[in-house]
Amino acid sequence: MRLLGYTRVSTAAQDAQLQVDALVKIGVQQRDIFSDVTSGTKVAASRPAMSRLLEHAVDGDTLVVWRIDRLGRSLIDVLNTVKSLQQAGINVRSVSDGIDPSTKTGRMMLGMLATLAEYERELIVERVNAGIAVAQAAGTKFGRPTSDPRIIAEKLEIVRAARKAGKTAADAAQLVGWSRATLYRYELAAGVSE
Template sequence: MAVPVEKIGYARVSSSDQRLELQIDALKKAGVKEKFLFTDHASGSGLAFKREGLLTALKLLCEGDTFVVWKLDRLGRSVSELIKTLEIIRNKGANLQVLTQPIDTTTSHGKLFFHMVAAFAEFERDLIAERTRDGLAAAKRRGVSLGQKKKLTPAMLQKVVDLRRQGKSYVEIASTLSKNSKTKVSKSTLYSYKEQIEAMLPFDLEEVETDSN
């Protein structure tokens, strides 16, 4: 039996002078059911703000669903964070509707928005890979020892990122890479690149997708 398509709503306020009710009322008028409404209320600097409401909403999101927000900036507090959140929605095969802005990916014009997001995400990943290569080259020119850490080529690094996107654990990825390359790649080698790998993934991927590592 087909899973019914739903509208998943998310609202967030970041200061005491913002009214959460305003966003919630707008989401309900847009057709979001009470049980599919999720909220977050940030306070202070927000540095430790985990956005549990957003993570729960993203976990619940299924293919064909529509993720509804009042404004686009509710999905991220920086451009990088916003792009990663949008990538999660797109990769789940869901749509996005922004109530106060002309963004609705259920329409032909709206689909172009997701294509632009994908292009920006790829551009960001390319920049990260380029900075990594430049950093290693600069260190080598300065005679800096990189220790015994095994290097992942840019192609291997991208392969790791692709497998992580599929929900593969580092153990599974190490096994896959070792089978398909001449050099054995260990779990510890991958973990030494973990910060860089996770930076190339949608934010909090490990919390959105269950992974045993």
């Protein structure tokens, strides 16, 4: 079993040395520490150093981080990352948080994080729905804008004339800024058959 370290800082102005020192102190070899300088907005697997680490890691290895939040931007992202690592046979251990899923306490901590992540997910949905309700009450309309039937009828006339002049459906639709599928949809709605 190898210990592989992972550090992440958001900007080049920040220093990952505190993280590196903590990983080395518990036995991670300096050569086995992978470091990203990127914001937490990217999912873990898309970060360059994490990608290299995942290519390097094998079943039974342990990924060690200074704090569990180095793996993601939110609890949901962290848990998804931990889950995908575990599915690949890679253990996860967090030095500062005391999270080690190979122990009873670590599994309990991960379970509590999962519960908190679910709570976070529900809060996000609640906030989004509240925001939508406020916007709708203020008159904001969601979805596709409604089309003016007169404009559609005018465009259908232009398309019909172009089709009679020998244009293909796609070329005729393009004249009025539609795709061929949009043309067919409007023709169907208008009861036009060609």
